Structure formats: C-alpha cells, structure tokens
Amino acid sequence: MENITPKIFSEQFDKKVGKQYNEKGLSLNKQGDTAEALKMFQSGYSINKSDVELVGNLGYLLFLNGRYDEAESKLIETLEIKPDRASSWFTLGQVYGYKKMESESYACFVNTCLFSRNINTTINFLERNLKK
Numbered sequence: 001m002e003n004i005t006p007k008i009f010s011e012q013f014d015k016k017v018g019k020q021y022n023e024k025g026l027s028l029n030k031q032g033d034t035a036e037a038l039k040m041f042q043s044g045y046s047i048n049k050s051d052v053e054l055v056g057n058l059g060y061l062l063f064l065n066g067r068y069d070e071a072e073s074k075l076i077e078t079l080e081i082k083p084d085r086a087s088s089w090f091t092l093g094q095v096y097g098y099k100k101m102e103s104e105s106y107a108c109f110v111n112t113c114l115f116s117r118n119i120n121t122t123i124n125f126l127e128r129n130l131k132k
Contacts, residue, residue, distance in 0.1 A: 007050075007080035018048025025057060037061055045074075052082045060091050063098075071095050086115040086122065094129075 021044025029037035041058035059074035075092040078085060093108030109126060116122035
C-alpha cells in the first residue's frame, strides 16, 4: 500500500452547504434510500472536497454499492485529510478484502486498531464483521 500524503487544499469550499448535503445523505441512508443518499454525498462532495465526514460517507456508500475502485479512491482521499480516521481505515480494509488484496486489507485493519479511541470495542466490532 502506498504512503498517504496529507492533502492540502488551495481552493475555498462552501462548508455550510457541504455539511447540509452530508446531513441529508445520512438521513436518506438511515431511511434505507441508499441511491438518493449516494447522490446527496456526491453533490456535497462537488461543493466541499475538504469535509472528512462527507468524503468518508461517500466512500462508504460507494463501497456498499459494490463500486470498490471508486470507494478506494474516496477513502484514500479521506485519509489524506485525516490519517487517523479509524472508520475510514476499516472501510478501506473491507474494500481491499472484496478486491482480494489480503495484505492491504490486513494493514488497514491494523490501522483501524491503532487509531481507535476504544480498542476493545474496535476489536469486538472487527470480530463481529469478520463473519460478513
């Protein structure tokens, strides 16, 4: 796996509007409307590429929709913004697992544990998801 270089933005983004798209996407996803949620996250991303939550949520929805290469790209972007984001490491590990990239997947899950705020909860979560 390549090293992740911190992302530096030279452009200004409309953070308030991007956050609104993210919140709407989260709400739609919670209601089970993943297609519309994905559209919200994509629209929000076009407005604010610097929002780690928004980019991470976009990567996660792309993963859930089987769009693994796109998900990988967005999750790496998320980690360029915030390298210690455990949830993005976890989802990236899942992406690599589906892509049969076992050593990369393993490394991501190790990073998930390293950056976790609660290692016991994270390990239990990983064990539960191992079966999936």
